Amino acid sequence: MMKHLPWLAALVAGTAFLASCSSEPEQPPPQYPPNYQQPPPNYQQPPPNYQQPPPATAPPPATAPPPATAPPPATGAPPATTGTTGTPTAIPGVEKRPDGTCWITPPAMGGQPPTPVQLPACPPGT
Secondary structure (H helix, E strand, O other): OOOOHHHHHHHHHHHHHHHHOOOOOOOOOOOOOOOOOOOOOOOOOOOOOOOOOOOOOOOOOOOOOOOOOOOOOOOOOOOOOOOOOOEEOOOOOEEEOOOOOEEEOOOOOOOOOOOOEEOOOOOOOO
């Protein structure tokens, strides 16, 4: 059996060699997904100083009418000027009227004239 081993090995090697030399036509290489790191061959680079075109301008908005002036808030009593219908107290901006009610005149805001507001009760000592 040892005598036939080299012949058997040569026969297996020769068969493997002949099997690898087939007469099939050569196949094209496999197709791989495109390389996204490189531009396609027909891509043209933009010039280096390329700028985006300006966006289309929209028509100007219609002008809104001026806001209507709001009437002064109703306080339940006619506004009075400090010192004309009441007696000033020791508290700045607070006056006591002849009917016994107390009114405070807060500072003017937003260009509006100051409007007196009636207090629910007169402060002590007025």
